[in-house]
Amino acid sequence: MLATLALTAAPSPAHAAAQPQLQITSAVDATIDAAGTTIGFRLRNTGDAPATDVGAVYDAQPTTDDVIFVVPAGPEDCYQSRKAADCRHGELAAGQERVVQPFMLRSGPNARPGPAGVVRVSVTGQGPDGAVSATYELPVTIRATGSGLVAEVDDIGSEAQRVGGGDRRPLHTTVFNFGTRTLPGFALTITLPLGATFVERYGDCVYEDDLPGEPPTGYVYGPQRVTCQMHLILEPGSGVAFSDPVSGDAAFNVVFGKNLPGPAEQTGRFEVGELDQPLPEAQRRAEAPAGPSLADRVAELRTRAEQRAGSGQRDRITRTTPGRATTGSTAPSPAAAGAEPNVDQFSIWTKPNSQDLEVRATEVTGSVGDTVEVPYTITNHGPSDGGAAWRIVAPSGTVLLPSQWCTFRDEQGEQIAEATEVDCGTDSRWLATASGEGVVSSVVRVKITSTPGTNGKITIRGLGPSTETGPKSNSAQLVINQPGGGGGADDDDGLPITGVRTGPIAAVGAGALLLGAVLLLLGRRRRPAAPPSAE
Numbered sequence: 001m002l003a004t005l006a007l008t009a010a011p012s013p014a015h016a017a018a019q020p021q022l023q024i025t026s027a028v029d030a031t032i033d034a035a036g037t038t039i040g041f042r043l044r045n046t047g048d049a050p051a052t053d054v055g056a057v058y059d060a061q062p063t064t065d066d067v068i069f070v071v072p073a074g075p076e077d078c079y080q081s082r083k084a085a086d087c088r089h090g091e092l093a094a095g096q097e098r099v100v101q102p103f104m105l106r107s108g109p110n111a112r113p114g115p116a117g118v119v120r121v122s123v124t125g126q127g128p129d130g131a132v133s134a135t136y137e138l139p140v141t142i143r144a145t146g147s148g149l150v151a152e153v154d155d156i157g158s159e160a161q162r163v164g165g166g167d168r169r170p171l172h173t174t175v176f177n178f179g180t181r182t183l184p185g186f187a188l189t190i191t192l193p194l195g196a197t198f199v200e201r202y203g204d205c206v207y208e209d210d211l212p213g214e215p216p217t218g219y220v221y222g223p224q225r226v227t228c229q230m231h232l233i234l235e236p237g238s239g240v241a242f243s244d245p246v247s248g249d250a251a252f253n254v255v256f257g258k259n260l261p262g263p264a265e266q267t268g269r270f271e272v273g274e275l276d277q278p279l280p281e282a283q284r285r286a287e288a289p290a291g292p293s294l295a296d297r298v299a300e301l302r303t304r305a306e307q308r309a310g311s312g313q314r315d316r317i318t319r320t321t322p323g324r325a326t327t328g329s330t331a332p333s334p335a336a337a338g339a340e341p342n343v344d345q346f347s348i349w350t351k352p353n354s355q356d357l358e359v360r361a362t363e364v365t366g367s368v369g370d371t372v373e374v375p376y377t378i379t380n381h382g383p384s385d386g387g388a389a390w391r392i393v394a395p396s397g398t399v400l401l402p403s404q405w406c407t408f409r410d411e412q413g414e415q416i417a418e419a420t421e422v423d424c425g426t427d428s429r430w431l432a433t434a435s436g437e438g439v440v441s442s443v444v445r446v447k448i449t450s451t452p453g454t455n456g457k458i459t460i461r462g463l464g465p466s467t468e469t470g471p472k473s474n475s476a477q478l479v480i481n482q483p484g485g486g487g488g489a490d491d492d493d494g495l496p497i498t499g500v501r502t503g504p505i506a507a508v509g510a511g512a513l514l515l516g517a518v519l520l521l522l523g524r525r526r527r528p529a530a531p532p533s534a535e
Contacts, residue, residue, distance in 0.1 A: 020094065020127040021047035022134040024056065027099055030119070032067070033143045034150050034178030036106030040099055041136075043123065045092035051125035051132060054089040058102055063117035063140050066110075071103045078102050092125065107142045109237035110180045116140045148179020148236070149186055149342045153270040156254060157349040164351030165218055165258035165383070168199060170250030171346075175230075175272050176239035183274065185231040190252060191269040192224045193348060194385060194429065195260030199253040202294040204228060213436040219383070220257025221435050228294050229275060244301050246308065251297045254348075258383040259432050262350030264465040271343045353384040353466040355432065358473040359458050365481045366448050371401065373443040374478055376458055380439075381470075382432025387463030389425035392444055395480055396453030401445035418447065425463070444478075452480040 027040035045051050060069040060083040071080040078087040080103075087102045107116075119138040124131060154172040157163045171190070177183055191209075192198070197220045201207065210222025232240060243250035260266075358379045366372040378390065394400045399418040402408045406424035408416050431437045444458075456478030462468050 017129045018049035018094075018127075019047050019129050020045050020049050020051035020092065020125060020132050022051060022054070022092070022123050022125055022132050024121055024123045024134055024136045026136070026138050030105060030138050031141045031143050032105045032107055032116075034107050034109075034111070034148055034176070036068075036070070036104050038072075038101050038104045039119070039138070040101045041121065042097060043089060043092065043100055044097045045094055045125075047127070047132075048094050049127050050094055051092045051127055054092050054123065054125040056087050056089060056100075056102070056121060056123040057084065058087065059084045059120045059122075060103075060105070060117075060140075062120060063105075064112075066108050066112055066142055067116050067140055068106050068108050069103060070106070074101070076100060076102045089123075105140060107178070109148075109178055111142050111178075113142050116142045148177050148181075149183070149234075149272045149274065150176040150178055150239075151188075151270050151272045151342050151344040152176070153190075153268075153344045153346045155347040155349070156268075157347075159265075159349055162263060162349045162351040163256050164260060164262060164353065165256055168253055168255045170243055170248055171252040171254050172241075172243040172245070172250060173252065173270055174239055174241045175234070177234035177236060180236055182236065183234045185229065185275045186234065187227065187229045187273050187275055189225065189227045189269075189271045191271075192254060193260075193266040193268060194222075194224065194431075195220055195257045195350075196254050196266075196268075196348065197222055197224065197257075198226055199255050200251070200294075200297075201291040202226075202228065202297070203291040204293050204295060211431075211435055211437075215257075215434050215436070218258045219432075219434040220255065220259065221431075226252075230295065230298070231275075232295075232298070240298065241301070241305075242298060244304055247304075249301065251294060251301060256350075258353075259385045259434060260350050260353060261384050261386055261464050261466045262353045264350050266348040266350055268346045268348060269343065270346065273342060350465075354469045355384040355386050355462055355466045356381040356470040356473070357388060357460050357462055357468060358470065359390065359460045359476045361458055361476040361478050363479040363481060365483055366446075366452075367483055368448050368450060371445060371447045372480060373445055374480070375441070375443050376476065376478075378440045378460055380430055380432050382434050382438070384464075384466035385429065385431045385435070386466050387426060387430045388440075388460055389423060389463055390458055390460040391421060391423050392478065393421040393455070393457045393459075394419075394446060395456030395478060397450035398446050398448050398452050398456070398480065401447055403444045404442045405440070406444070430463075446478075446480065448480065451482070454479070456480070 023044040023046055025042050027042050028037065030037070030039055043054070043056070060067065063069070063083070069083040071078050071085045076087055078085045085103050087100070089098070089100060092098065117140055119140060121136040121138065122133065123135075124133045126132070152174045156169045156171065163169055173190070175186060175188065198207070205226050205228035207223035207226050209224040213221075215221050234240065242252060358381060359376060361374060361376040364372045364374050378388065380386065380388065392400060392406065399420060400422050401418055405426070406422045408419055408422060410416050426440060433439065454477070457475055458478055459475040461474065468474065
């Protein structure tokens with residue numbers, strides 16, 4: 001009889017369904033001040049299934065009364081209720097991480113520095129096997145901000161509405177005092193990019209950073225910086241605007257020159273400081289031109305705002321007592337984490353512009369064994385300012401030796417004694433000839449090792465956003481003739497330059513040529529203090 005062994009398999013446990021797993025942590029340190037900080041979080045799904053209907057509640061009720069909670073307009077789908085926000089974050093795939101910025105925090109007037117409570121975060125979502133959730137607490141600290149001065153300035157133009165030569169635009173600036181003490185006044189400094197200047201010339205301000213000389217009509221070469229001292233009482237929680245938000249009129253207006261590079265996003269700077277702690281820009285003093293008073297202009301704007309306030313119209317800034325200003329409903333815009341509240345940068349969106357670059361080289365004569373210097377001139381005919389780089393290729397039978405403006409290094413960055421081609425260039429700011437500058441004259445040293453070929457060339461290219469209008473003039477032949485072989489410079493370039501032989505006599509001759517070389521033409525003329533009129 002055969003024995004039969006019956007094997008009974010034990011039932012295996014049901015295979016667990018894949019589930020999402022949510023995590024949320026802070027992306028920034030919530031150390032805040034009166035300027036405000038946008039608070040970001042990293043939202044992750046570390047599980048192995050997608051999470052749907054992901055939402056989060058950000059509750060700032062546990063923070064102190066010194067903490068102001070704001071949900072700004074933006075890409076996040078959030079609803080604010082007092083000091084809390086309910087946000088919808090959509091779906092998170094398995095392994096996905098997303099950075100969200102649902103709200104901003106700032107400290108209020110007379111805020112006490114130090115720990116200021118926590119923001120409690122609870123995030124929920126749905127998985128294949130039901131709901132999932134996670135929680136997090138974000139500590140909040142208020143940073144001591146010294147005087148409490150906060151600078152705010154609006155951009156000029158936009159990507160869709162750009163500015164260019166002849167345009168004039170108001171600069172909307174505001175100064176707030178979110179400190180704990182009354183200030184007797186403040187100093188302000190505005191810095192503009194090259195190609196922009198101020199329409200006004202206030203007698204109680206200092207204007208700096210302009211080029212001497214009188215440029216042609218429509219070109220702007222400074223001043224780019226203005227520093228003013230305002231003897232205006234600012235109580236805690238108050239502020240003063242330097243523009244009229246209703247009419248668009250402003251105490252500071254900016255005019256742009258034909259030399260403004262573009263299309264680009266240029267940057268300006270607005271900075272404020274206490275009168276007893278002058279800004280670095282204000283420490284340099286120049287003779288201020290006679291002109292109208294900025295204090296009177298601000299008083300005029302504020303009087304206009306008061307009149308509208310009396311008629312029931314709302315204004316950004318109103319005044320309650322003589323010489324004292326208080327803010328309306330507008331508060332400073334949120335700043336990036338770690339930003340200085342007394343400094344604000346602004347963008348200037350510029351229109352497309354063009355430049356005409358030209359390079360010319362003079363033919364020289366030399367024999368095998370000679371080292372010759374080939375003069376060349378590079379010119380930016382404008383109208384746009386910009387930068388330039390050029391490449392010099394030696395004719396066959398020659399090598400290039402270290403020369404002004406050029407970099408003689410190998411691929412490892414080590415200096416080399418000679419090269420067959422080399423890159424050269426100016427710094428990032430190369431002005432158009434309308435500035436009185438814009439011309440670079442130099443020489444390149446060339447050693448003749450055998451009969452020179454005809455393939456030497458200097459080619460220039462512009463650096464920056466402006467386009468080139470004269471590409472045919474962007475290159476020139478580098479020609480070295482042999483004695484008795486004819487050739488030489490044309491009528492514009494003058495007579496041929498004979499190559500200099502090496503040795504003691506060559507050293508003397510090369511020194512004389514180097515001493516006489518003009519490396520940079522800086523023709524400048526005196527120019528008036530007033531800016532060119534806007535077209």
